[in-house]
Amino acid sequence: MSLPYEEPLIPRPPGPRRIPEPPRRGEPGGPPCAICTGKTTAAVWSDEHWTLHPPVGGSLPGAVWLASRVHVDSFSDLPEPLAADFGRVAARVERSLTLGDVARVHLYRWGDGGAHFHVWFLPRPLVWEDALPNVTNEELAAAAERVAAAMD
Numbered sequence: 001m002s003l004p005y006e007e008p009l010i011p012r013p014p015g016p017r018r019i020p021e022p023p024r025r026g027e028p029g030g031p032p033c034a035i036c037t038g039k040t041t042a043a044v045w046s047d048e049h050w051t052l053h054p055p056v057g058g059s060l061p062g063a064v065w066l067a068s069r070v071h072v073d074s075f076s077d078l079p080e081p082l083a084a085d086f087g088r089v090a091a092r093v094e095r096s097l098t099l100g101d102v103a104r105v106h107l108y109r110w111g112d113g114g115a116h117f118h119v120w121f122l123p124r125p126l127v128w129e130d131a132l133p134n135v136t137n138e139e140l141a142a143a144a145e146r147v148a149a150a151m152d
């Protein structure tokens with residue numbers, strides 16, 4: 001993979017931690033939910049449970065984000081039928097994005113800005129993960145073990 005910058009990059013120290021984090025859009029004490037109040041891009045597709053939106057200011061044509069119609073925060077908050085339906089609709093979005101010259105589709109869910117469930121579909125990899133320093137394989141394995149233990 002060829003990165004779109006010259007090396008070496010110079011890391012900046014992180015800013016001060018804010019604990020607790022400030023409320024996000026759509027959370028108690030935060031600004032109103034942009035999705036529920038229609039302050040986002042208009043949906044380019046929808047069904048009874050989901051809406052699909054284009055981004056603004058992006059550099060990846062074909063990038064879209066899928067939101068639930070119901071205001072819930074994350075996968076764990078989705079009603080069971082919607083959680084099951086997510087796979088069906090994600091596959092439809094992926095198939096739609098792999099038309100033409102796109103070989104892979106990446107899905108991302110952050111939820112840092114807003115508390116309304118939405119997942120990004122990107123038609124090619126982002127570079128930011130490659131810019132972060134690696135942690136040890138032992139740290140990766142230990143973190144995966146904690147995730148596995150919580151799956152029970």
Ligand SMILES: [Zn+2]
Binds near residue numbers: 070071
């Ligand atoms: Zn909402």
